Amino acid sequence: MGRYRKYVSIARTSLEITFVYRAGFVLNMLGTIFYVVAMFYLWQTIFLGSSNALGGFTWPEMKAYLLVSFLLNSLMTWFAEWNMSMDIKEGRVATDLARPMDFQASRMATAFGPVPFEFFSALVVGAIVATVFGGIALPADPLHLVVFLFSAFLATLIKFGLVYCVSMTAFWTTGIDGIMVGRVAIQNIFSGALIPLVFFPDWLRAIAAVLPFQGMISTPALTYLGKMDGPTTALMICVQAVWAVGLILLGRLVWRGAVRAVTINGG
Amino acid sequence: MAARLALAARIRPIQRLVYLYFRCLGQQMKAILAYEADFVVMLFSAVIVQIAGFLFIWTIFQRIPTINGWTMWQVVMMYALIFVTEGVGSLFFEGTWRLSNLVYTGQFDQMLVRPLSPIVQVLANAVGFNGLGNIVTGLVLIVIGILNTPVHWTPGRLLMLVILVASAATIRVAINLGSAASAFWIKAPWSMVPMFVHQLGEFAKYPITIYSVAVQALIVIAVPFAFVSFFPTAFIFGVEAWSIQGLLTPLVAIYSVVIAVWLFRVGLRRYESSGH
Numbered sequence A: 001m002g003r004y005r006k007y008v009s010i011a012r013t014s015l016e017i018t019f020v021y022r023a024g025f026v027l028n029m030l031g032t033i034f035y036v037v038a039m040f041y042l043w044q045t046i047f048l049g050s051s052n053a054l055g056g057f058t059w060p061e062m063k064a065y066l067l068v069s070f071l072l073n074s075l076m077t078w079f080a081e082w083n084m085s086m087d088i089k090e091g092r093v094a095t096d097l098a099r100p101m102d103f104q105a106s107r108m109a110t111a112f113g114p115v116p117f118e119f120f121s122a123l124v125v126g127a128i129v130a131t132v133f134g135g136i137a138l139p140a141d142p143l144h145l146v147v148f149l150f151s152a153f154l155a156t157l158i159k160f161g162l163v164y165c166v167s168m169t170a171f172w173t174t175g176i177d178g179i180m181v182g183r184v185a186i187q188n189i190f191s192g193a194l195i196p197l198v199f200f201p202d203w204l205r206a207i208a209a210v211l212p213f214q215g216m217i218s219t220p221a222l223t224y225l226g227k228m229d230g231p232t233t234a235l236m237i238c239v240q241a242v243w244a245v246g247l248i249l250l251g252r253l254v255w256r257g258a259v260r261a262v263t264i265n266g267g
Numbered sequence B: 001m002a003a004r005l006a007l008a009a010r011i012r013p014i015q016r017l018v019y020l021y022f023r024c025l026g027q028q029m030k031a032i033l034a035y036e037a038d039f040v041v042m043l044f045s046a047v048i049v050q051i052a053g054f055l056f057i058w059t060i061f062q063r064i065p066t067i068n069g070w071t072m073w074q075v076v077m078m079y080a081l082i083f084v085t086e087g088v089g090s091l092f093f094e095g096t097w098r099l100s101n102l103v104y105t106g107q108f109d110q111m112l113v114r115p116l117s118p119i120v121q122v123l124a125n126a127v128g129f130n131g132l133g134n135i136v137t138g139l140v141l142i143v144i145g146i147l148n149t150p151v152h153w154t155p156g157r158l159l160m161l162v163i164l165v166a167s168a169a170t171i172r173v174a175i176n177l178g179s180a181a182s183a184f185w186i187k188a189p190w191s192m193v194p195m196f197v198h199q200l201g202e203f204a205k206y207p208i209t210i211y212s213v214a215v216q217a218l219i220v221i222a223v224p225f226a227f228v229s230f231f232p233t234a235f236i237f238g239v240e241a242w243s244i245q246g247l248l249t250p251l252v253a254i255y256s257v258v259i260a261v262w263l264f265r266v267g268l269r270r271y272e273s274s275g276h
Helices: A002-021 A022-050 A061-075 A078-089 A093-098 A103-112 A113-133 A144-172 A176-190 A202-209 A218-225 A232-261 B001-033 B037-064 B071-105 B109-113 B118-123 B131-149 B155-184 B191-207 B212-222 B228-234 B240-244 B249-270
Strands: none
Touching: A002 A022, A002 A061, A002 A113, A002 B191, A022 A061, A022 A144, A022 B191, A061 A113, A061 A144, A061 A218, A061 B212, A078 A093, A078 A103, A078 A144, A078 A176, A093 A103, A103 A144, A103 A232, A103 B131, A144 A218, A176 B228, A218 B001, A218 B191, B001 B037, B001 B118, B037 B071, B037 B131, B071 B155, B071 B191, B071 B228, B071 B240, B109 B118, B118 B249, B155 B191, B155 B228, B155 B249, B191 B212, B228 B240, B228 B249
């Protein structure tokens, strides 16, 4: 167990750093509320304007979907990605290379450290928004909630795997802000964060099905609502696990290639 | 003669400011173009963001004919106006986003010793080439939207379109500058408050009729994002109930600039170097 203690302390430090910059964190969080509230109003207008359920969703279910999406998107914010790429860009990875630690594991600790704080803040914000908009659908079965939490954990692993790979591009380009913005846009569309994937026409859904993004929002959100039957749920969670492991391994591969080609600024 | 001289004396400083602004900006452009890959990446990511946004709206309208009476192309136009004006802000006035860091690190001192207005220097302090992607894709969406909507085009309406888009961009930049001035009060290494205000723009991507009165007041009066997207769109497409207010857009632009410059000046008086 001693092998892992260093990573635990990295995670704790990362959480403490978030507390130090709490004003920024809170303001950032409040900023995302505008987006959530806008989405709530938009979907409210759409649902109240149409007589029957859309895409198999009722309005309370849709509200729950939007909130789960918000909650998952609030975990592992851009701080982790930004810091990682800045470390590479400004050459601080040089010190990491000298440390007796696995680079990816230490970054994972940094990224996961603030997650509990992010989770509970988003939960509070989400609860307020949900109350204002008249409540959300709760899981029909407590089992759904348990499966959801597991699925949400896998979703966060996928996110880390992806963010880690994307940060690695900082070895080759300094335009990391652009790549981050592009990543978020593609992810928001194909993860189902903006709109449930069932709303998509077939061709778009086919694209989403072969990408890792659906495991980041759609799968956990649908498990929360119990929208998939048992076997489908099991299958989708396996798909999530495969992507999580695959992306993390890919990240290790990219890192190995990148370090060989690394030139440290001002070294 | 005396009157003409007085007028010339008033105009020349403005011409000089514009000239110097572009000289400063030109240097920043050169700096960015030196990194070709970054330039391409930023351009493409802006285009991807817009395509994703369009896909979202398009998917919704596959299911329902209108949102609160607004058609798909009207909503697309609001969406696109938000991005075009954001693009103008990034491409020509990205410097506002750097102000927080300049004040925080004390680098802002440099601007005070140069014989040029600090506001112009702040505006010309950076170039965001993602803005180019936003402007081009946004304009393409607007043109497609206009071609797909029956609007009776007269030279007057065409002229109004140009004026409204220019005013919308002005409002956007003024909001950026005004909120960036918060750096003089709240010290942070990155643009915390401007980012927060920027997020309010999320509301203006959709017709304001879907919101409660409180939200409407927020984006019509407090931070006039509604004049960036909603009111200009209502005017161009001749939506009876809202198009008259669209004519106010140029006035709101002037008002926003005045407030932004005032905020900046008040803040500047408070500025004390961070002690390097």
